[in-house]
Amino acid sequence: MGKERVAVVGIGQTKHQATRGDVSIAGLVREAVVEALEDAQMTWADIDAVVLGKAPDFFEGVMMPELYLAEAIGAVGKPLLRVHTAGSVGGSTALVAASLIQARIHRRVLAVAFEKQSESEAMWALTLPIPFSPPLVAGAGGYFAPHVRAYMRRSGAPDHIGILVALKDRTNALKNPKAHLHEEGITFESVRDSIMLWDPIRYSETCPSSDGACAVVLTDEAGGDAADSPAWVLGGAMRSEPTMAPGRDEVNPRAGRECAADVYRQAGITDPRRDIDVAEVYVPFSWYEPMWLENLGFAEEGAGWKLVEEGATAMDGDIPWNPSGGVLSSNPIGASGLIRFAEAALQVRGRAGEHQIDGARVALGHAYGGGSQFFAMWVVGADKPTS
Amino acid sequence: MSGLVLPERLRDLEPVRSIRTPARLEYTYTAGQATSRFLRGIAQRKILGERCHVCGKVILPPRGACPVDGVPTHEQVELPDRGTITTFCVVNVKFSGSAMELPYVCATVVPDGSDMGLFGMVQEIPFDRIRIGMRVEAVWDDEPRPDLASIKWWRPTGEPDVQVDEGRGA
Numbered sequence: 001m002g003k004e005r006v007a008v009v010g011i012g013q014t015k016h017q018a019t020r021g022d023v024s025i026a027g028l029v030r031e032a033v034v035e036a037l038e039d040a041q042m043t044w045a046d047i048d049a050v051v052l053g054k055a056p057d058f059f060e061g062v063m064m065p066e067l068y069l070a071e072a073i074g075a076v077g078k079p080l081l082r083v084h085t086a087g088s089v090g091g092s093t094a095l096v097a098a099s100l101i102q103a104r105i106h107r108r109v110l111a112v113a114f115e116k117q118s119e120s121e122a123m124w125a126l127t128l129p130i131p132f133s134p135p136l137v138a139g140a141g142g143y144f145a146p147h148v149r150a151y152m153r154r155s156g157a158p159d160h161i162g163i164l165v166a167l168k169d170r171t172n173a174l175k176n177p178k179a180h181l182h183e184e185g186i187t188f189e190s191v192r193d194s195i196m197l198w199d200p201i202r203y204s205e206t207c208p209s210s211d212g213a214c215a216v217v218l219t220d221e222a223g224g225d226a227a228d229s230p231a232w233v234l235g236g237a238m239r240s241e242p243t244m245a246p247g248r249d250e251v252n253p254r255a256g257r258e259c260a261a262d263v264y265r266q267a268g269i270t271d272p273r274r275d276i277d278v279a280e281v282y283v284p285f286s287w288y289e290p291m292w293l294e295n296l297g298f299a300e301e302g303a304g305w306k307l308v309e310e311g312a313t314a315m316d317g318d319i320p321w322n323p324s325g326g327v328l329s330s331n332p333i334g335a336s337g338l339i340r341f342a343e344a345a346l347q348v349r350g351r352a353g354e355h356q357i358d359g360a361r362v363a364l365g366h367a368y369g370g371g372s373q374f375f376a377m378w379v380v381g382a383d384k385p386t387s
Numbered sequence: 388m389s390g391l392v393l394p395e396r397l398r399d400l401e402p403v404r405s406i407r408t409p410a411r412l413e414y415t416y417t418a419g420q421a422t423s424r425f426l427r428g429i430a431q432r433k434i435l436g437e438r439c440h441v442c443g444k445v446i447l448p449p450r451g452a453c454p455v456d457g458v459p460t461h462e463q464v465e466l467p468d469r470g471t472i473t474t475f476c477v478v479n480v481k482f483s484g485s486a487m488e489l490p491y492v493c494a495t496v497v498p499d500g501s502d503m504g505l506f507g508m509v510q511e512i513p514f515d516r517i518r519i520g521m522r523v524e525a526v527w528d529d530e531p532r533p534d535l536a537s538i539k540w541w542r543p544t545g546e547p548d549v550q551v552d553e554g555r556g557a
Contacts, residue, residue, distance in 0.1 A: 021404050061410045119405070131416040132426055134536040136493045136506055138478045145476030146495060150553035153474075153519050199477035199490075245454040246444035246502035251553070 003102040005385060007224025008231040008345040010040025010217030016180040016330040019118035020211035025065065026072035029114045029213045032335075033073055036110070036215035040227070044074040047217070048106035053083040053093030053113040054334030055369075059120035073112055085238070087282065087369030089113060090214065090337025091376030094365075095236045097218050098378070107220045114213035115332035122209065122333065138198065141206060141285065143371060145198035148287040151251045152200065157290060157305035159200075163191045164308055165286035166205045166328060172315060173325025175354035180210040180330040205286035205328075212332030214339045224384065231345035234362070234385050235266025236378040243371040250372060256295040259375040263364075264297070267379035268387075272364070273298045273312075276379070278320045278347045278357040279364040280340040284327045289313065293321075296366065315357070323347070323355040337367025341378055348382040421451030424463070426533035434525075436501050438462040444502035448535075468525035469544065470498035473551045477514050492517055496541050497551075505535070511542035520548035 012035025014020065020028055037043065050073055052066045062068065066082040069075075085092040090113040097111035123139040137143050151157070170186050173179035186204075194204035224230040239259035242248065260272070269275040281296070283289045293304030298319060307313055313321035322328070324343045327336050344365035346352040352360075361382045368375050418426060421437065425448045428435035436445040437460035439453035445464050452459050475494035478487070492514045497504040509517050510526075523541040531537035 061408070131414075132418065132422070132534045132536075133506075134508075136478075136487075136491075136508060138480050138493075141480065142476060142478055142493060146474040146493070149476060149519070150474040154553045195479065196477065197480050199479065201476075242454040244503060246439075246442070246446060247455070 004104050005221040005224065006098045006101045006233040007219050007221070007227060008216055008233070008349075008380060009219050009223060009227040010036040010038075010042065011342045011346060012036030012039060012215040013178045013339060013342065014212045015178055016210045016212035016332055018180065018209065018211070020116065021118070025060065025062065025114065025116050025119070026069055028116060028211060029069055029112060030072045032114070032213035032215040033110065033112055036217050040217040042108070042217060046108055047074060047078065047110045048108050049079040049081070049100060050075040050110045050112065051081045051083060051093050051097040051100070053089040053111075053338065055086060055089060055115055056084070056125055058125040059122050059333070060116055061120070073110070079106075085369055085374040085376065087284070087333060088337050088367040088374040088376045089369060090335050090339065091341055091365065091367030091378070092238055092374070093338055094216055094218070094341045095238055095376055095378065097216070098233055098236055101218055101220050104220075108223060109218050110215060111218060111338065112213065112215040113335040113338040115334040116211045117209040117332065118211050141198040141201055144285055145201045147250045147372070148285060148291075149200050151287060151291050154251060155290070155302045155305055160192070161290055161305040161308050162200070162202070162205045162286040163188055165283065165289040166191045168314055169283070169286075169322050169326045169328040172323050172355060173329035176324045176329070177353070178330070179325040180208050180212070181325070201285050201287070207284040207327045207331035208329070210330050210332040212330060212335050212339075214335045214342050216338060216342050216345070221384075229349045229351065231348045231380040231382070232384050234268070234379045234381045235263040237262035237266070238374070238376045240375070241373050243373050251291060252295050252301065253372045253375075255373065256292070256368065256375045257297075259377055260296045263377045263379055267362070267381070269362075269379065272296060273319050275362060276319065276364050277360040277362050278323060278344070279366065280324060280326065280343040281321055281364070281366040282327055282337060282340055282368050283322060284331060286328060289321060292366070296364070315355070320357050323352065323357055337369070337376060340367055341365035344378070345380050348380050419451065421449045421460075425449050429535060429537050430531050430533040432468070432527050432531055434466040434468055434498055436464045436466050438464050445500060447498070447501045447503040447505065464500065466498040466501050468498065468527070468538075470496045470501070470504070470523060471549055471551055472509065472517065472519060472521045472523060473497050473504055474519055474553055475509065475517060490514060494541065496523055505538075507538055508540040509542070510540040518548060519553055520551050522546040522549065
């Protein structure tokens, strides 16, 4: 007996923005869950178990928020699991929820993830003093900027590639009413002329700080068969690796390559650029698009930036990446991975609204976290898998 | 709040939407045997790595085990306080708790003979002249302590640049 098939039948997202001062954390999370249940045409009673993910508790300073949130997310009297894998947590949360159905432990599972950055100190939480070390690495950007520089030098990519990615994602976000940033009138020049925060990363090539939540209802095969336009999970995988190790490739991490190979094998994908119609990939700094194009096998090593330059990843390109605007346009950190997974599902359900890619049948959702050391991915499709 | 009827005495007050609750954390930190060996070396202006007997790589800072092979490291290797910049960034952002003057350059420096690098500042050169592959040496505090901050910064040696494998095993 193989694994139970899993379908996505309900998706909810808040309007992401800098400060959701109108709601508490519980109110924010509940907003996404209510929308997902309505989409699934279910009530709280239909859910068997709840899986919640968010980034470090240190951010908002609310320890074990899953306990405080149990009522708001309808988990009272049901199994409630907390997942934590740094920035990739939203993706891991969906995969843990899916595994509970694949293993036939539960039939209908709610996955939910959030971050309320307006009430948090992420920069401080990510710049914790390391005992016996000088405090030099300034937040996530300070950590990733040297990796970006190494990529630029290794690949010989021209300087403007990162600007093109930022311009693309922020322009895509104008078609997504849920996106945090809606920069009408953004131009190549406005991105280029924005301040260098962590040289070579500019302000406009950096993700915003957002409040937001995302919720996804997953069901077994019978639930998917009964649903109106389900997204079928064709494969899911997670991988991890050490932050520091001799010979570790920080630009093109092995865990990411192996995670992609695993999920493609499950989904029967042999050429991702040809076989996948659209991808929602965790790109918090613009240069991570060419870097992940290579890591995920959409381009040969050193050639990811050429796909960006020729427009292959644009809305009208042959392999659109982040039509939602991506992490560069909305970053409620803990939710960002689940938003990628949910946006991939919206695309194959044909429900992405103005940022829908016509004819999308197979989509990739991707998340990474920590020092590029946690990876989570799924491939979803419009058609039920035969195997 | 629509639909909620407040008592008379609360009706004209400014609603409280959020409050600030600062958090403070203090730790007692046990460095462990491998880090203690390393830090005692730093206090004597010595950079001590440890070699894995399986892959032969020099782990820096040592953690007592090879992160790739998962075996204990037994061989201590004294490394020169001279090495190569493998990558860096120019930091223009203030973050809470930092007294650093902006901008500053945070670099990964791989000492000669090591297979891993240390994070450190690069000074005594304009930041726009710093390059991947540049040769640098440590500038030590006059009274070094068991703390990596005892390497105040790295400065150029003037030797010719060398080829590096950017972003691998920094």
